Amino acid sequence: MRVEILIAGVGGLGIVFAGSVLARAAAIYEGFEVTFSPSYGAEARGTACKSEVIISDERILYPRVRNCDFMISMSDDAVLRYIRFLKKDGYLVLDEDLVKLDVKRKGIKVVRVPAHRKAQEVLGTPQVTNMVMLGVLAKLLPLVSFESIKRSIKDLSPKRLVDLNVKALELGNRIPLGD
Amino acid sequence: MKEHFAIKYLRREILPTVFCPGCGNGIVINCFLKAVSDLGYEDLSGFAFVSGIGCASWCISPYFKADTLHTLHGRPIAFATGLKLARPDLQVVVISGDGDLAGIGGNHLIHAARRNMDLLVICINNLNYGMTGGQVSPTTPENVTTTTSPYGNIEPPFRLAELVAAAGANLSARWTTYHVGQIISTIKKGLKKEGFRFIEVISQCPTNFGRRIGIDKPPDLVKWIRSICTVKKENSNEKLRLGIICERYRPGYVSVLKSLMERVRGEG
Amino acid sequence: MKKGRVEFWNGNIACAEGAIAAGCRFFAGYPITPSSEILEHMAKRMPEVGGVFIQMEDELAAIAAVIGASWGGVKAMTATSGPGFSLMQEGIGYACMTETPCVIVDVQRAGPSTGQATKAAQGDVMQARWGTHGDHEIIALAPNSPQEMFDLTVRAFNLSEMYRVPVIVLADEIVAHMWEKVRIPDDIEIVNRRKPSRPDEQIFGHELDTGVPPMPAFGEGYNLLVTGSTHDGYGFRKTADPLVHRKLVTRLVNKIRKNAEKIVDFEIYGCDPEDAEVMVVSYGCTSRSADEAVRQALEEGIKAINFRLRTIWPFPEKALRELAERVKLIVVPEMNLGQLYFEVERVACGRCPVILVSRIGGGEMVRPQDILRELRRA
Numbered sequence: 016m017r018v019e020i021l022i023a024g025v026g027g028l029g030i031v032f033a034g035s036v037l038a039r040a041a042a043i044y045e046g047f048e049v050t051f052s053p054s055y056g057a058e059a060r061g062t063a064c065k066s067e068v069i070i071s072d073e074r075i076l077y078p079r080v081r082n083c084d085f086m087i088s089m090s091d092d093a094v095l096r097y098i099r100f101l102k103k104d105g106y107l108v109l110d111e112d113l114v115k116l117d118v119k120r121k122g123i124k125v126v127r128v129p130a131h132r133k134a135q136e137v138l139g140t141p142q143v144t145n146m147v148m149l150g151v152l153a154k155l156l157p158l159v160s161f162e163s164i165k166r167s168i169k170d171l172s173p174k175r176l177v178d179l180n181v182k183a184l185e186l187g188n189r190i191p192l193g194d
Numbered sequence: 195m196k197e198h199f200a201i202k203y204l205r206r207e208i209l210p211t212v213f214c215p216g217c218g219n220g221i222v223i224n225c226f227l228k229a230v231s232d233l234g235y236e237d238l239s240g241f242a243f244v245s246g247i248g249c250a251s252w253c254i255s256p257y258f259k260a261d262t263l264h265t266l267h268g269r270p271i272a273f274a275t276g277l278k279l280a281r282p283d284l285q286v287v288v289i290s291g292d293g294d295l296a297g298i299g300g301n302h303l304i305h306a307a308r309r310n311m312d313l314l315v316i317c318i319n320n321l322n323y324g325m326t327g328g329q330v331s332p333t334t335p336e337n338v339t340t341t342t343s344p345y346g347n348i349e350p351p352f353r354l355a356e357l358v359a360a361a362g363a364n365l366s367a368r369w370t371t372y373h374v375g376q377i378i379s380t381i382k383k384g385l386k387k388e389g390f391r392f393i394e395v396i397s398q399c400p401t402n403f404g405r406r407i408g409i410d411k412p413p414d415l416v417k418w419i420r421s422i423c424t425v426k427k428e429n430s431n432e433k434l435r436l437g438i439i440c441e442r443y444r445p446g447y448v449s450v451l452k453s454l455m456e457r458v459r460g461e462g
Numbered sequence: 463m464k465k466g467r468v469e470f471w472n473g474n475i476a477c478a479e480g481a482i483a484a485g486c487r488f489f490a491g492y493p494i495t496p497s498s499e500i501l502e503h504m505a506k507r508m509p510e511v512g513g514v515f516i517q518m519e520d521e522l523a524a525i526a527a528v529i530g531a532s533w534g535g536v537k538a539m540t541a542t543s544g545p546g547f548s549l550m551q552e553g554i555g556y557a558c559m560t561e562t563p564c565v566i567v568d569v570q571r572a573g574p575s576t577g578q579a580t581k582a583a584q585g586d587v588m589q590a591r592w593g594t595h596g597d598h599e600i601i602a603l604a605p606n607s608p609q610e611m612f613d614l615t616v617r618a619f620n621l622s623e624m625y626r627v628p629v630i631v632l633a634d635e636i637v638a639h640m641w642e643k644v645r646i647p648d649d650i651e652i653v654n655r656r657k658p659s660r661p662d663e664q665i666f667g668h669e670l671d672t673g674v675p676p677m678p679a680f681g682e683g684y685n686l687l688v689t690g691s692t693h694d695g696y697g698f699r700k701t702a703d704p705l706v707h708r709k710l711v712t713r714l715v716n717k718i719r720k721n722a723e724k725i726v727d728f729e730i731y732g733c734d735p736e737d738a739e740v741m742v743v744s745y746g747c748t749s750r751s752a753d754e755a756v757r758q759a760l761e762e763g764i765k766a767i768n769f770r771l772r773t774i775w776p777f778p779e780k781a782l783r784e785l786a787e788r789v790k791l792i793v794v795p796e797m798n799l800g801q802l803y804f805e806v807e808r809v810a811c812g813r814c815p816v817i818l819v820s821r822i823g824g825g826e827m828v829r830p831q832d833i834l835r836e837l838r839r840a
Contacts, residue, residue: 239681261685261686264687272522272526275523276530277531280488280531280533284534301520301523302519305518305523458509459512
């Protein structure tokens with residue numbers, strides 16, 4: 016079993032934090048072998064940024080995402096850049112406000128969610144869009160339980176942000192996925 | 195005959211030193227050991243000596259009967275920093291030259307002063323790169339002829355004691371090899387203080403400096419050096435000021451680090 | 463740190479924690495991408511474990527402070543990347559000449575010069591070997607995971623203490639920034655430098671078969687004479703005597719060369735090496751691509767192995783030569799334009815063809831399919 020997840024967007028959206036929360040949950044609380052590789056440009060804000068998470072029940076050899084099962088995309092650029100790595104029948108989870116472009120590729124499952132908007136409306140800040148997205152992913156990825164992700168958030172968030180991040184995760188988990 | 199007071203601090207089996215006749219290094223060695231002797235140290239076991247590359251660096255290694263670290267060109271202060279932090283109980287002393295400490299190693303000099311690192315640094319400033327044949331150094335006076343300033347030095351020199359004082363040292367002083375008594379008392383003062391302590395001794399290099407400026411007799415060179423120095427603050431624009439350039443009482447790096455570690459471990 | 467635990471760390475954190483587990487209590491460094499997390503982690507951790515952390519003014523100072531601390535009797539380390547590693551070379555040579563145990567971590571990035579500062583590469587293989595001037599031997603280890611960033615940093619300290627030699631942990635940006643589980647062993651073997659048994663023992667002479675003399679610290683009453691100039695067994699400078707130089711430098715080289723078999727460490731992944739027809743020789747992050755390529759090759763029925771170097775220097779000549787006798791082809795993937803490749807070719811010495819698979823730029827890993835394509839040729 017090898018599950019590949021790619022979270023991509025631009026720097027400043029919490030892409031790396033979302034990746035690290037998911038990776039830690041899978042590794043420490045679910046006991047899987049996990050490889051997590053964040054990458055970003057030299058600038059801290061505004062440039063292309065991604066988190067690659069690979070979850071497996073055996074030793075992970077090649078540590079990079081090639082046949083992606085789940086791709087969370089928070090910018091048009093990220094979709095254009097990485098969609099070729101998405102598997103046939105793989106999930107493409109998009110923020111419907113941050114990603115405007117039409118996804119033409121056939122044979123994949125596209126899920127559009129208002130994560131950014133909901134974060135603003137319900138929690139008063141778009142900064143937790145990443146956690147809302149993770150909440151959405153948790154519904155699609157039963158391998159990593161919601162509880163494990165919550166524990167991981169508690170480990171990794173600064174104290175003052177634990178509650179907010181958990182709320183955002185729960186919010187994402189409640190967003191209906193349409194079909 | 196009574197043995198010279200300094201012999202017990204030296205590796206007598208390798209004496210005499212290799213220094214040129216008339217070199218100022220012997221005077222500085224003598225002053226340092228006199229200070230040590232005056233302060234009542236029976237041997238150098240509580241000391242660690244660090245030097246770099248150049249004639250001045252040979253003062254301690256191999257002559258001092260002590261632990262000595264003869265390091266890379268320019269880096270003695272950085273080596274000494276590591277040693278001091280690993281062994282804060284040792285009195286770590288750097289003796290080296292102007293090229294080593296202020297030329298290639300200038301960055302370490304100002305940063306150690308800024309940190310107030312607990313080191314006593316004695317810079318034997320012979321105004322040139324003596325060991326390599328008398329090239330111009332960052333302390334060579336303007337217009338002076340050396341092997342690499344054959345038409346006269348066009349660069350203004352560093353005033354080391356002032357530079358180090360400005361960088362934050364707890365003690366910075368300048369003397370010449372003529373001022374033996376003052377050097378000894380300043381070394382004693384330095385050995386009793388914490389933080390960064392810097393003593394610049396303008397020294398004669400008859401072989402490679404004096405010869406090129408037409409003053410090859412050591413006593414004449416010492417006189418010339420005195421002529422470019424002054425003890426008067428008001429004359430210090432044209433001349434190098436002698437004396438204590440600055441004295442501060444800030445806690446040294448080791449004690450600051452120690453309180454940080456206590457704070458961190460107390461919280462943990 | 464609690465032993466017997468599983469942590470989720472990136473390579474840089476694992477490296478810093480490995481150093482602490484090995485007994486490192488002095489860290490001096492200078493910020494440089496992509497190794498800075500080691501520096502930052504040590505800044506936090508050293509005071510907690512009663513060690514010293516200092517950020518120096520440059521890499522020249524960092525390696526110098528590390529060597530100074532080591533003579534103070536403390537296990538010491540620095541970490542850097544490409545340009546900083548270049549700056550440290552003179553200090554590394556000093557550590558070789560004065561037989562000072564210390565660990566230097568080089569998280570490789572794309573060069574030459576500033577290159578692509580945030581992107582992985584494997585271009586420092588030869589700099590690790592020959593970066594400092596003059597005859598010398600060095601030890602360099604190449605981790606391929608956060609687990610090995612921990613384990614091999616521990617081993618780096620142990621080898622450094624055992625052989626009185628600087629040891630380089632030759633990591634890369636991918637391994638350094640990759641997060642994986644790190645299992646902290648219950649028992650970590652720790653080696654400490656051997657102290658002299660007599661006050662008159664030669665600190666720079668050779669009295670044992672291994673040629674590694676004992677090493678006291680400053681302040682222990684030995685009146686140590688430590689110098690980077692050629693010296694006799696007691697440390698006295700002998701800057702003109704041909705015999706003293708020959709004896710000293712030959713011993714410095716031989717203490718590693720003659721112990722190479724004990725130092726060399728590698729892993730073979732794939733089919734039974736006896737049956738192997740094709741072989742990949744790899745190290746660092748690239749070995750992960752090689753493992754995947756070999757896995758796929760085995761599925762295709764190709765009898766392949768990945769001979770993965772955990773020690774790059776000394777180079778595992780004997781084992782490689784034996785395997786080169788057997789296989790039909792060797793593939794060397796590297797994130798450079800050929801460094802270890804030439805070393806493999808030298809050892810294979812015409813026994814079989816050696817093919818280089820290069821990939822440089824953007825920190826992109828060598829792809830498994832590019833290795834696999836070559837394996838299929840055999």
